[in-house]
Amino acid sequence: MAENTTLENETPVVDYSIKLNASVALKLSNLGEINPTAITTGPIYGFYGVESNIINITHTIAFPTFNNFSNSNGFEDFFNLKNANSKFQENYLEKLRATNNTANLLGWFVSSSGGKFMSQSIIESLYQLQENFKNNKSDIPSILIVYDPLKSIEGYLNLKCYKLSKSFLKTITSENKFIAKNLIENKLSYKNILEEVPVVIKSNNLINLKIQEFNNITTSEDDNINHLSINSKTFENIKYSYDQLSDSINHFNHNLGNLNYFQRNLSRDIAKINKWENKVKQTNEELLKSNPNAKLENTDWRSEFKLLAPSSKFEYLIATSDVNNICNNLQSIENIELVKATGIKESI
Structure with missing residues (x-):
């Protein structure tokens, strides 16, 4: 008889996927069009539990103090939840709930070109939010949406969604956290701080309207x-x-x-x-x-x-x-x- 390798107190692993409202995707696209080389961040809201293992993202808004924040270098932390921004995202959530919307804070987005979207404070914020979910008896992950405006100009939506990896969560909860010994034991490296989460965009009609704005590519010999x-x-x-x-x-x-x-x-x-x-x-x-x-x-x-x-x-x-x-x-x-x-x- 095969032994059951699942520990009695072990939390079952659930693989979540993301359903993203097209209105959110279009809003990120509009933010990117204003200044493709700016780094813009803001909270994302939605709900979970209605559909099995699916997190629905329905609303987003940019932090006013970080909109069009450009030319950030490696020594500047472009994502920083200052008191003003924390209050801003809470006020927005209250307005959503005042309209009988069952939305919750699910994470944040970063609109950034060139592949730059990592920062220490955004990783710490994702972890803190996930701990809040855990304290409220929820096993959903906190979410980071990354949108690349310059790549999207090419004619396709360059949007990805991430969550904190299991290796990162094991490391940050271990003694002494990010010392070399713990990194080796938990197999954590710069490549797997985050894990990509599959995304489905809801509402084909809105996406089709956006696609119609793209110019058709000519195929004449001169153009080639x-x-x-x-x-x-x-x-x-x-x-x-x-x-x-x-x-x-x-x-x-x-x-x-x-x-x-x-x-x-x-x-x-x-x-x-x-x-x-x-x-x-x-x-x-x-x-x-x-x-x-x-x-x-x-x-x-x-x-x-x-x-x-x-x-x-x-x-x-x-x-x-x-x-x-x-x-x-x-x-x-x-x-x-x-x-x-x-x-x-x-x-x-």
């Missing part, structure tokens, strides 16, 4: 030759992604410098402890030689030295993930342009 060159929108995307990458690498190097500083100090402290232990050992040996009953010195280095606290690699993980996301964005642009160029070349 022209299409072999990178168009201005794609070039703008590449240039902006490169600028984001440069800033994120600076942020990464800053965090790497902090980690190296910690490691150098730790190595010096360990060398001092080893020298002290050898000296005490030598002193005790000399005492025993002169007097076998002599009182020996304490050999516990903890009474003389205090090591630095284990270094948290949380911010380092965020910075590394940021660089990885932007590089993946550049690679996807390259792959698309290569496929387009190859197809057009074959048709000439």
Whole structure:
């Protein structure tokens, strides 16, 4: 008879999917059209439990203080729930409920081009919201929607949805959290801080209206030759992604410098402890030689030295993930342009 490997107190794992109202997708699109190179953030609202394992996102609004926040570099945290923004999202939720809407705060969105959407405060906010869900006896994940305006200009909706990964949740609840030992044990890296969640957009009619705004692509030979060159929108995307990458690498190097500083100090402290232990050992040996009953010195280095606290690699993980996301964005642009160029070349 097979053993049941599920622990008695273990919470069953539920795979949720997202149903996104087309009005929300169009609103994100409109926000991106205002300034494609701005980073805009805001709360998302909706409900769950009506359909099995489906979270419905029905409303969103941008934080007024972060709308059109552009040219952010790696050292600036573009997502920060200041008191004004927290109050803003609560007031908006109260207005929704005043209209008999059963909406709840489900997470946040980031409208950003170039692949930059990670920040320490947005990850911490997602975790705190998920803890609130857990305290209210709900197992749904907090949600992050990422919309890329520059990629969407190409003629398709570049929108993805994420939740905190199991590896991240295990790490943040462990002792000492983001030290190297816990990262290894929980298999957490910069690549799996977040997990992608499948999204279905509700309301084909609204999407069809949006699609009708796109210009038809001509296929004449002259146009095909022209299409072999990178168009201005794609070039703008590449240039902006490169600028984001440069800033994120600076942020990464800053965090790497902090980690190296910690490691150098730790190595010096360990060398001092080893020298002290050898000296005490030598002193005790000399005492025993002169007097076998002599009182020996304490050999516990903890009474003389205090090591630095284990270094948290949380911010380092965020910075590394940021660089990885932007590089993946550049690679996807390259792959698309290569496929387009190859197809057009074959048709000439």
